[in-house]
Amino acid sequence: xxxxxxxxxxxxxxxxxxxxxxxxxxxxxxxxxxxxxxxxxxxxxxxxxxxxxxxxxxxxxxxxxxxxxxxxxxxxxxxxxxxxxxxxxxxxxxxxxxxxxxxxxxxxxxxxxxxxxxxxxxxxxxxxxxxxxxxxxxxxxxxxxxxxxxxxxxxxxxxxxxxxxxxxxxxxxxxxxxxxxxxxxxxxxxxxxxxxxxxxxxxxxxxxxxxxxxxxxxxxxxxxxxxxxxxxxxxxxxxxxxxxxxxxxxxxxxxxxxxxxxxxxxxxxxxxxxxxxxxxxxxxxxxxxxxxxxxxxxxx
Amino acid sequence: xxxxxxxxxxxxxxxxxxxxxxxxxxxxxxxxxxxxxxxxxxxxxxxxxxxxxxxxxxxxxxxxxxxxxxxxxxxxxxxxxxxxxxxxxxxxxxxxxxxxxxxxxxxxxxxxxxxxxxxxxxxxxxxxxxxxxxxxxxxxxxxxxxxxxxxxxxxxxxxxxxxxxxxxxxxxxxxxxxxxxxxxxxxxxxxxxxxxxxxxxxxxxxxxxxxxxxxxxxxxxxxxxxxxxxxxxxxxxxxxxxxxxxxxxxxxxxxxxxxxxxxxxxxxxxxxxxxxxxxxxxxx
Numbered sequence: 001x002x003x004x005x006x007x008x009x010x011x012x013x014x015x016x017x018x019x020x021x022x023x024x025x026x027x028x029x030x031x032x033x034x035x036x037x038x039x040x041x042x043x044x045x046x047x048x049x050x051x052x053x054x055x056x057x058x059x060x061x062x063x064x065x066x067x068x069x070x071x072x073x074x075x076x077x078x079x080x081x082x083x084x085x086x087x088x089x090x091x092x093x094x095x096x097x098x099x100x101x102x103x104x105x106x107x108x109x110x111x112x113x114x115x116x117x118x119x120x121x122x123x124x125x126x127x128x129x130x131x132x133x134x135x136x137x138x139x140x141x142x143x144x145x146x147x148x149x150x151x152x153x154x155x156x157x158x159x160x161x162x163x164x165x166x167x168x169x170x171x172x173x174x175x176x177x178x179x180x181x182x183x184x185x186x187x188x189x190x191x192x193x194x195x196x197x198x199x200x201x202x203x204x205x206x207x208x209x210x211x212x213x214x215x216x217x218x219x220x221x222x223x224x225x226x227x228x229x230x231x232x233x234x235x236x237x238x239x240x241x242x243x244x245x246x247x248x249x250x251x252x253x254x255x256x257x258x259x260x261x262x263x264x265x266x267x268x269x270x271x272x273x274x275x276x277x278x279x280x281x282x283x284x285x286x287x288x289x290x291x292x293x294x295x296x297x298x299x300x
Numbered sequence: 301x302x303x304x305x306x307x308x309x310x311x312x313x314x315x316x317x318x319x320x321x322x323x324x325x326x327x328x329x330x331x332x333x334x335x336x337x338x339x340x341x342x343x344x345x346x347x348x349x350x351x352x353x354x355x356x357x358x359x360x361x362x363x364x365x366x367x368x369x370x371x372x373x374x375x376x377x378x379x380x381x382x383x384x385x386x387x388x389x390x391x392x393x394x395x396x397x398x399x400x401x402x403x404x405x406x407x408x409x410x411x412x413x414x415x416x417x418x419x420x421x422x423x424x425x426x427x428x429x430x431x432x433x434x435x436x437x438x439x440x441x442x443x444x445x446x447x448x449x450x451x452x453x454x455x456x457x458x459x460x461x462x463x464x465x466x467x468x469x470x471x472x473x474x475x476x477x478x479x480x481x482x483x484x485x486x487x488x489x490x491x492x493x494x495x496x497x498x499x500x501x502x503x504x505x506x507x508x509x510x511x512x513x514x515x516x517x518x519x520x521x522x523x524x525x526x527x528x529x530x531x532x533x534x535x536x537x538x539x540x541x542x543x544x545x546x547x548x549x550x551x552x553x554x555x556x557x558x559x560x561x562x563x564x565x566x567x568x569x570x571x572x573x574x575x576x577x578x579x580x581x582x583x584x
Contacts, residue, residue, distance in 0.1 A: 021408035025394070032396040095392035100453065103358045103386035104409045107378045300360045
């Protein structure tokens with residue numbers, strides 16, 4: 001077989017193995033940069049808060065534990081998404097590793113997919129580890145309260161004991177937590193994709209982080225601003241187009257904030273969960289495509 | 301007739317300067333043709349357009365006008381890069397990877413895997429003399445070692461063309477000599493080499509042909525020996541000649557129409573002196 005034939009046989013327009021190679025390398029890079037230290041902070045926060053909460057009633061204790069844990073998970077995964085993604089492209093350009101990679105038969109979109117894939121994998125691992133820690137602490141506390149309740153109510157009527165145990169179980173570990181955790185992960189994915197997009201035209205990672213900090217705050221405020229705008233101004237098509245552009249540039253991050261409902265004990269309906277999940281996946285895809293579009297025109 | 305390894309036709313690259321009406325012309329109307337198996341040196345001072353030309357050839361920068369081809373294929377196509385290995389100027393690579401992991405990563409990008417990739421890695425690590433350092437992270441590598449692992453990654457997929465941007469920049473004379481020997485080895489294997497450099501003495505030792513760029517334009521091009529030969533002068537280097545013989549030669553020259561321009565002792569190069577003085581002292 002001639003050299004030309006070997007070359008032709010090797011090359012594929014889209015190669016999952018090339019994307020996977022970049023994904024694994026990105027994950028290795030982020031892992032060896034010790035970004036997982038953020039998980040240690042999360043664990044310390046959990047341990048600290050469970051010691052602090054021993055003085056509350058079990059409903060209050062479980063509520064605060066969920067509030068702190070899910071809130072911390074949301075902040076940590078968002079921070080991790082922005083900080084980990086912001087450095088990837090500018091650092092590769094500064095170190096010229098991007099030249100070495102793209103001088104190989106690697107299309108630019110595969111390079112970006114591999115990079116974002118690595119970050120999403122990192123976020124998935126972090127979310128799973130934080131969730132496991134949170135659920136384990138919640139389960140241990142729940143079991144402890146159940147045993148204590150049984151001990152304290154040993155002489156109480158059977159129905160009363162059952163009611164109390166049901167109340168403990170319903171306010172402790174339950175399936176309603178999982179949709180909330182998935183949405184936290186999807187919000188982090190969205191922020192990672194948006195950071196990747198910003199970093200394709202940014203020259204430094206500091207610039208990317210500052211821009212993302214603005215977007216993060218505007219994203220949490222824009223729903224309120226939109227409602228106010230629609231109430232105060234005429235809702236003609238120009239207004240709607242303007243608001244649609246604003247919504248695309250600054251995603252409605254408040255829509256991903258389901259923690260309050262979970263903490264209050266309100267179950268998230270399947271409709272709300274699916275709508276939010278699809279919105280997260282849609283934004284993540286759109287921002288990744290925009291990043292690919294900008295990166296294709298970039299002079300390296 | 302076989303396709304040239306590299307064909308550049310009417311290449312021009314203009315970089316606009318943001319917020320200014322002027323723009324920078326990095327490459328002007330450049331034509332190049334590099335045949336398979338040649339070692340071609342693109343020479344020129346800093347800012348003459350060498351790196352931009354290489355980046356356009358590799359599809360990293362798009363040309364304003366003109367076209368570039370690699371073995372007859374438009375170099376903007378990703379597929380054309382199957383035949384190319386590239387070593388950028390002062391490469392850093394991923395410091396957190398070991399030499400072995402670096403080669404595995406770049407091999408996978410080229411579609412290699414399994415035993416084939418492992419064998420290729422062993423072969424290249426031996427070729428560039430890094431077998432003993434294969435498990436060390438690149439963060440601990442010296443400049444010369446980084447250049448050598450860079451060369452190994454450029455060769456991982458057995459390319460027919462290797463593009464080297466300032467391959468010996470910042471490397472000490474011993475490391476520089478090793479890289480030069482590796483390039484000569486590539487030439488012996490029939491691999492086409494395009495290298496950019498502003499270190500003329502090195503280019504003189506390894507290049508078959510050179511092109512000289514100045515302000516983005518090709519101002520000289522040709523076979524090295526033809527370019528540097530002085531047509532009306534001849535050198536005779538004689539060993540163990542007695543002073544009588546030398547005087548006889550000089551008087552012969554004086555009796556003819558020719559003119560003796562210079563008479564001097566042959567010298568070694570400063571590089572040879574440096575290598576002789578330091579090689580034995582270097583750690584293995």
